[in-house]
Amino acid sequence: MRAVLIGAQTYGLTGVHADVELMRRVLTDRGFTDLDVRTEERARYEGIREALARLRGAVRPGDGVVVYYSGHGGLSDGLQYLVPVDMGESTSTDFRGYLAEELTAAVRALTAVTPNVTCVLDSCHSGGAVREAAYESGLWALKSVRLPRVPPDAALARAALLAAPDDSLVPNVVRLTACEQHGSAYETELRPGAGRQGVFTAALADLLDATAGRRVPWSVLMARARDRIKQQQVLQRPDAGGPSGRLPFSLEEPAEPERLPLLRREGRFRVPGGALFGLGPEDEVRMVFPDDTARNEGRERSVPATVDEMHVGDAVLRVTLAAVPPPQADELSSAVVPPGSYALAIRVHDRRQVLIDAAGSFADALRKELARSPRLAETSEADKAFAVVRVRDGRPEVLNRQGQPARRPTDPAYADASRLTALLDELARGERVRWLRDPRDSSRLDAGLDVLFEARRPTGNGDWRALKPMGESLYDGDLYRATVNNRSGTPLYFWVIGVGLSGRTALVTNDQPSGYRTEPHTDRVTAPVRVYWPPDVPEQGPRPETVHLIVGDRPMDLSGLASREARDRSAHTADPALGALLQEVWDGVRDQQMDGGEEFHYRVWTVHADALPRTREAST
Known part of the structure; x- marks a missing residue:
């Protein structure tokens, strides 16, 4: 078991070294014996490169590997990067940021030897993010920084050498991040006199300690971490990518039923966005509540419930308290849903x-x-x-x-x-x-927006052509993308869900599981996605290929719509040259409590196409 722990304590951060020491202790307790710690001068750009190259040379088939980073993150000029301690020495010809493309290439090299790779990033991925006033009091330190502007030419050239448009992603990497790509991460003093520490690292380490010896997968741990951070009133949203259904630092992935969000509003339990997950009146679900004591992390209690009605896209549940033991009935009468609670669809009527x-x-x-x-x-x-x-x-x-x-x-x-x-x-x-459709009730989103689907061949200089909703043909290797024009006066969120020719579903907008945010009166374009013919599907066509673009009025994790097997297949669908950091199909982390108090309104745009196994060139 091997790990590289990088701590770049720069630009006002003071808790990075504590983060690294905490992770060193946690990994040692979990059986890691080869830990390469890079802090201070060893966390310079060349030091980070050397550490990951050394790890690549030392790793052996079957090893468990962790790459951990705590420090500032940057996102500017179309570049995404970590901030080494010598970032300030950058020049127009020598960019010292450690690029997302470099991290992707380093992790891909590790997975060529062992599939058991976990990447943990406790940093902000949005350089100079707009801060909420509550966090400017000095209690919280933003893990993003405004740097003196350096011409990006050298960095862009380095990124171009590392990424090709048709490179596959890294399907075996579990990716745990402190926040969304355009979100913020913070450090603070968690206990008086203890010094600052990364909010995400502290929560993750505490949960790993509490669940030692229990079969609790990353997806559950990250959901609990999200809840804990939310309870601290921190505007930070941890995310998990890749095969997050695995048990920590292993390849074992327990067969787990799919988890749906659960909340309580106006005295009733609800599954927000339940219509998108296929729930309807009289469907049966099971509400699952974790034990509320740290020593029993991983233990769960369940209560049956029935969908009573649909309200603005949410499934409102009916619970028969007479059938519930008194202690649980008292808890169900509480106005608070315990952190880490979720719902499972048990019986749906669309059989x-x-x-x-x-x-x-x-x-x-x-x-x-x-x-x-x-x-x-x-x-x-x-x-x-x-x-x-x-x-x-x-x-x-x-x-x-x-x-x-x-x-x-x-x-x-x-x-x-x-x-x-x-x-x-x-x-x-x-x-x-x-066959997902626009809702026909009050959950339909009422906002001004335009959606455009386009496709083109993967090679040459072919122009993007608009796709019609029906009757199009897409060939193995073709690329498609979607553009959302937000003409409304409020921010909106969108997702692309693909139902491939194999019948598997995948969250195509895989680097933002809670939705791409598009600001008022702006356009946003998705990364190109490649039509992929899986090797386990006979090359007989045409077969249906469906692309949905869902636009909603709030962030929400829709990875529950994706097939488990689609994770690895979708490693072939996105374009890493666009700068997303270790993009993966998101799986397993659900919103246990939705942000805000309003119901989920949405609309759906769809292209139904015929997928053909031959390349377009071979068909002409």
């Missing part, structure tokens, strides 16, 4: 129909699995089936509506009935997301 064209023990086992599924049901009518399961030559396969195999016959999902049911569940989920 997709499956035709089983088979007999024998495998078919019998599959029928038993479908009978237990909250989202699937067997049918004998072919025209009602969204999928057909048949057995040929003793081998099961799943066919889509067009009669095409959903996966290659050698796919491990066909190993037994339970795994095949999991595949059908994922395909059904993709079907539901594929």
